[in-house]
Amino acid sequence: MKTTTFYLIGAFLALSTALEAADVVLNNFESGSPAVTTKYGASYTNDANPLPAGLNTTANSGKIGRTSTNWYELSYFPASFTVPANAKRYVHILVKYDAQPDIAIRVDATTAGGDGNADIRAMNGYSAIGQWQDIVFEINGGASGKTVIQINFLADLGFNNNPAGQVLNNSDKFAYIDEIIVNDNPLPRGTTYLTTNNLWDFEPATAANIGGVTTYADTNNPVTYPIANPLKNALNPSNNSGLRVAAATTNWWTGFEYSFASPVKIDAAHKYLHTLVMVPADGQKVVFDIKSGSTKVINDMAVTVPVANVWYDVVIDLSAYPFISGGSVKCGHWDQTAAGNYYIDEIYLDDNASPRVGVTTAADGLQNARMIFTQGNQIIIESATESSVALYDVTGKLLQTAPVSNRTVLTVSQPGIYLVRWGNHTTPVSIQL
Structure with missing residues (x-):
């Protein structure tokens, strides 16, 4: 009986260790948490949680203000974690602001109290104004791995927010931060993955998957969707598709920029993104972007479509990314955009690297x-x-x-x-x- 009890306890301890390794608390601003120090004009107090609801019901949080116009005002506290070589870890910080901020962290300080140099901006932007939102920062271990001894938090740089500018003061506009953790999950807390194969086919059933669409259309470059599929066949039997018309004067970047309503998880069964395209002239190029969070992980990937007026399946390998949040299909290319009709359809995710093909009848x-x-x-x-x-x-x-x-x-x-x-x-x- 003692032996059995020993193994059960050992298994429990092993499980607890694994959980802690996957989700390590760096600072929760409760009693016993690491002390926060400020530099270059930042102000800090440990204060009551101003909104104990939703993502954050804890008692206390960190309250940051600014007393200067220095973009590099920072607050820091000691930390201790490592990122293995050729691996990534993710620092999560719950934040609450009254306006969209420009936030960064630094993890490259080599001595206690050091400034560090490399600003790491978040994978996702702050959009839940006045609410707690989880902001995620990717830490790359590089070829040799990385040891982190301190988290430096730059609360109000004022460059990359919209509208740009500093949003804090030391009287009535403060940043609140809380529940700072590090783990191996890039997905912000409080969100869920969209797990499906058929992401967007311009049919009513997939409309809920799309959070927004931008087309950059104008009089000479109209975009219409959904429109009737111009070539229903075995490769694309769907009823609808998207259309971009290029006139004699073309904006090559016109097309479809889309965001998903929820992040799309990339795993072994969902790692190749397929998009059906049709171009008006042989050899036309179609350009693709892919976003993971707010980061454009694939930028201006040009694909040549060899034959006009047939559906052609473009396949993009996404296995290097943990999730995607949207993308774009630019129907043309800066070195050549033929006038005519460009169609897209059937944006699909699966485990097959081969393009989809159909049997013509x-x-x-x-x-x-x-x-x-x-x-x-x-x-x-x-x-x-x-x-x-x-x-x-x-x-x-x-x-x-x-x-x-x-x-x-x-x-x-x-x-x-x-x-x-x-x-x-x-x-x-x-x-x-």
Whole structure:
């Protein structure tokens, strides 16, 4: 019995240690918490929690004001944690302001009371004016790991907020901070993940997933959504899509910038982002951005769409990021934007790195082919009526041509995505050997 009891206690202690390692309290401003010191004009008092509700029902919090115009006023307290090499940890700070602030922390002080140098701004912005909100800062261990001995908090820099400017004084405008922790979770406390595959397809069922859309449209670059899907086929059978029209005078950056209503978790089953696009001319580029919190983790990623007027699936690997909060699809590119219609649809998340492809049939409105399918390394076209068929790789390079019969077989040597063109029609197919 003693042996059994010993193992149960040991298991409990191991579990407790694991929980503490994952969620370490650095300062909760209650009795016994690390003392806070100020420099360069910041003021500080340990004060009663001004809003003991919601995310923060504790008794006390830290109250910070400013007595100068120095952007670098700071408050600091000792801390002790490490970030392993090639890993990340996240410092969470509950904050309450009466206006949107510009906040940063520093974790690179090498001696007690040191200023440090590197300002780390939050992954998410403060938007819950007058309420407690969890603000998250990413700490990167780098190649050698990082040991943190002190948290320096810059409460009111005044540069990157909207509107820009310092928002604190020492009479009636204070910052309140509380419940400072470090863990391995980048998601702010008080929010939940959006966990789904179908993120946005311009249909009513996914409208609730989207928190907001910006189009940067104007008279020469109108954007409309939802509109009828211009090419319903096996690859995209949905009813609706989004349309950007580029006139002769184009803004290449016009398109769809969207934010999700909740952060979207990236994990083993949800790590490849697929977006269907259609362009008006061969070889047009479409540009993608992806945000994780307020940080743009993918910026101006240009993808060449080799063939016009067919749905083309663009795949983006998101496995390096813990979550995404939104993105944009810019329908054009700064070095070339053809006039015409650009469509997007079916923004989808899964574990498949291969682009989605469909099987073209007469039901797609392409009357000169009944079926295209694959067997091993062969692409088979049945009942085509054109005189010849051509095979391209995804860059648009011509690989081979063949005369058409009732059953035309094209053989390839490598797996991948290929484009089959006959007459004025093009269909992508996938070969997986």
